[in-house]
Amino acid sequence: MEGIFKDEAIVLRRSFAGEYDLSVTVYFRKHGKENIYIPKGQLLKSPFITSTEQFNWFKGVFLYRKENVFIREIDSFKNLSLQIASDLDLFETAYYFSNLFNRYVIFPDEKLFIFLKKSFYYLTKAKKVKNHRVNFIAKLVYLSGVFPQLDHCSVCGEVINRKNFKGVSIQTGGSVCKGCNCSDINPYISYEDTKMMDIFSKISFSKVESIKIKNPERIEIFLQEYIKEKV
Template sequence: MALYKTRAVVLKSINLSESDRLITFMTETQGKIKCVAKGARKIKNQFWGALEPMSLIHLIYFGKEHQSLFRLNHSDIIESFQTIRDDFNKLYTGVYFLDLTDAMILEGHQEKKIFNLLYQSLAALNQQTELESLRRLFEIRLLKLSGYEPQLEHCVICRSAPGNGMIPFNYAHNGILCSTCSNRARIDTQFSTGTRNYIKKLLDVEIKTCERLKFPKSQTDEIEKMTHRLVLSHLGRELKSYPFIKNMAELNI
């Protein structure tokens, strides 16, 4: 048996029995893990409150190495992100971040950068009011960290520089095409150089300042379509929380 101590974000919490819960965490040092929390449904239990999805906590758990299910020992809340919980638009965006992380990241994938991305994005969501850049930033960076970064520098087939004008993109190859290769490979979508540069900025900018990235409304759809389609082709399915944030964005709530 080993005892693990780490910071973690609560991704998901489901009831297992009358008193127990099964909690999924994105931990700082051990990747995504699942723990059984015995007695967590009893209101006076010490775990209560620190196991709500989105909370950042100090987590102590134990179990055998390489097993898939652990036992929760102790959890202390560090940050509950209350501002996110109080605002529907932020709440749905936060839930989308959690869903996307849970769907895209496998257990045992120990990459501290994924925890940092999730934690810093929730902290930014707690502070920021313009959420569009942050949503797109989160999608594209999570794709990158799960090994699915699109090739935007040069043609994904022959490595030559893209031509002028609209840039063709192929989802199966996950990259842009030059004019020659676009005659052979399918063009799934096209976007402007401005959109390409914006996506590159999203990969580069400090998360807490991404709200300052302003881009023309005409590019919003191109970027959204691009990142969302990449997520879809990676996951093979739509996330339940996605239509909610899409509606919110369209209503401009």
């Protein structure tokens, strides 16, 4: 089956294919995740070298042929790779975004495309990189449809408040009150941490750096383990 289509793509990763070619993993706005094959893409004369650097996004015309996607032409592109690569913290964080997204997102979803695009864009302006890391993982869990139940006990359904909060369980999928128990309650996630998770899952990207967060690493690690078990 062959076909030509227009779409917008975000580059998740690039890898060598053979001696001269490139394979570029992208997430399309309409068609989801695909590998684009670029013949002789390793050579400097390839017209697609700059636009297909990791973390960039571009619009163009694509050819689907024999289960492979090829670029016919690129109409426009946004070069974020140079800005991100110029700072080690930004590069490591962008790479973290790409790896998580590539691992857990399988199906086409325009909301996820917009989320990824905004994540890279706002990262280039970041002063509080840790906030962006928590924002990314919280929103990824939320958009994947598996966000933990934090305002009610995930065992008995009781409304959770500061006084009756016991911890959070991946097994039951949320907060646990002091009257309930399960085998994997995480006592290190505080009531305040759950509030931070909820805020970051919904806050606009423009306000990410306005939030003061005490334990970003702890929240990030928990949500990584959570999405690993739930997706």
